[in-house]
Amino acid sequence: MPKVTVDGVELEVPAGATVLQACELAGKEIPRFCYHERLSIAGNCRMCLVEVKPGPPKPQASCALPAAEGQEIRTDSEMVKKAREGVMEFLLINHPLDCPICDQGGECDLQDQSVAYGRGGSRYHEHKRAVTEKNMGPLIKTTMTRCIHCTRCVRFSEEIAGVDEIGALYRGESMQITTYLEQAAKHEMSANVIDLCPVGALTSRPYAFEARPWELKKTLGIDVSDAVGANIRIDSRGREVLRVLPRVNDDVNEEWISDKARYMVDGLVKRRLDKPYLRRDGKLVPVSWNEAFQAIATLNPGNSIAAVAGDMLDCETMFAAKKLVGALGSSLLEGRQTGMDYDTSSLAAVNFNTTLSGIETADAILIVGSHVRWEAPLVNARLRKAVKRGAKVFLIGPEWETTFGGEFLGEDLSVIGNLPDHVWETIRDAKRPAIILGGAALGRGGLEAALSVGEQIGIVRELEDGTTWNGFNVLHMAAARMGGLMLGYAQKGGLADVVAAKPKVLLSLGADEVDYTKFAGSMIVYIGHHGDKGAHAADVILPASAYTEKAGTYVNTEGRVQWADKAVFAPGDAREDWTILRALADAFGVSIGFDSFEELRSAMISEVPALGSEGLADYGSDLPAGGGSASGLIAYPVKDFYMTNPIARASATMQQCSAELLHGEEIAETAE
């Protein structure tokens, strides 16, 4: 723990800290471009210069200088001021003065820091360098003349994403950042380089010239495109969501989000259900809310009613539907739309117990039936960190391109039961072994077989430091899954039980992955926001809100309860889901015990107290014994990363990504 003095204030900094970090601990702001907490240190922008004694009598790059005992650091001296002005002037030599037409304007590090630390004018009168635009695919727009060569994007794609595709060609003044042969950046987190870029060289292509940052209303939300529950900021103007950006949450998403989470929002204005529909003579016709409810009131389902929850639902909606179905005397609730029927009696057995940040510390990981890159790109980044720390990874399932190496053991579930000797020895002898079970491995006895492996190696154990390690993880794909399970959206036999009960009325809460042909005899009341598979099969459509249009509670795959706010209003006649369910109760002539969102929420919390506080819900660490054997070929449920939910399917950007990046269609030239 070295003691250093920053601007006359003595403080102790953690061993291994850099001078820059020491200055930050002392509350000093150090300007920087290339330095980023989550990337390796490059030290090439020189903006973080400070004066350090003892040392050479010249300013030093604080980001790359270890803090040492007895250092006297000055961030406010004349030397530092001049050094910053000098570096800033150099950086601006080749930077164009095109801020008025630059999308980064208003949230640009270079702009802010040149105001704060630069000199008033430039002494450079020669020609500026110009660099050709580079194609980086449908998501990243490039204006490489603006690039200041901080190499954050290069380091991100190499270190975090694990896909070496961006590089710096040529040298010196001619240096250019580009992807290999200007191919599109092809990984699931590629657009994070837009946030990392401190200037306007890499900007968002779908969001190009849409808005200025100061025009936007910023709402804190939770991403629903996968079960990770990434923390997002929803930027909206008027009634339209213009973009989604990640928020920093070290426990969940660090500061990244997947491209799908970021760019599916343009689907929020397409294919929307904005008025109620009734099926008359086989055709859906638009009607008023009154007509819709009158039609529903004639249904008289009695207790023959069931609810199927979609993948992107908030807990409040599911709770309101549960109350409604319960008031009618039914308990047919299901959220696993594709018919999975794994045992949910112990929530700890279907939870990501190591926590998302904890998986980084695992030293042996067995992944069964999960295409992690597509099912949870952010977990994939964590796994890569774990492997960098020395973890061994084994995978069961069809091969996919991992970014962390790993050994594929086979495609059949039965491999869980007879692991090869070296795999068995590795996970048995590991200090922190972990198993990750994906959706493709939960059924057909996979969960039980994996639990039994976990039990044999003692996957729940006391670590040397006295903490409990529970390495048994289930990686879900639906944002609503853990919340649904906590609220009882699971039948013993899965969806088949609901089918077998032949309910007179089926409430489909944005459930778009269900095979509705099995519900031919039921009246399907679809409460959702997109005209997707569910709406096609529906007899009554009640337009509801998407995740940006309602406040809600979400529980991610590690059981973390998170709250999201409402960013915009739903379009047209669409309403928030809970109000529709409340009105349905009146239509059915039952009482469900709440009249406002607050009442709903407090009723929910009194029934499931864990939903009442943000943070990890406690499911205990006792795992059921498991046992039995599993068999069957593993087939990953996600066939197309960009098309997994109705919002993404409606999104032009996601369609373009799917066509260009996954299906290799020729790049459509933009008419710019």
Place this chain on the structure above:
Amino acid sequence: MADRYIEPDTPELRARWGNFAWTEANAAKAKDIIARYPEGRQRSAVMPLLDLAQRQVGAEENTQGWLPIPVMEFVATQLDMPIIRVVEVASFYTMYNIAPIGRFHVQVCGTTPCMLRGSDDIIAACKARGMKAGHITDDGLWSFTEVECMGNCASAPMVQINDDNYEDLTAERLDVVLDALAKGETPKAGTQEPGRHTVEPSGGPTTLTAMVTENHDYRGEW
């Protein structure tokens, strides 16, 4: 060298170089080079392998050799490294040619010592033969680059042609060298000054004269 650009990746280029593979002799050399680096650090061999590949390309098309994109890809596959990292290396170091090149790459030093000793004449002599930057002469013989200091200031002016330096040049001496090269001969590398051996002082030593023939202890004279 702001005018360095990678030769575009065209179907013709793929057709010509797409099935590039080591010759037997070079395959052995490549194996030897890779073996120099410790296990897990084979990527370090990227620079010597690129050089070897460039020489093989040169031998195949009778030029100084250059690195077409498919050849860089071949090297990347050999070392199991991302292709972009190979391209970064190849585009950074100017001794890798990343666009087609003539049989002789004439690199004329134009830095101050050479300039003072007449590099302008050397450049003019090159231009007279039709050489200009980023261009191969019609006969396919010459490519020209003006470069910065090559460290031969004691025998300035100098040019570097492929692997050899030619020093103490005048326009006439350069013509002799270039004519010889064009005829397929191998002119003497190094200084072209008659009577000069390497970079010893022209006209004999002016200091430490007593040391020329035998070891002499100067210390007593200080």
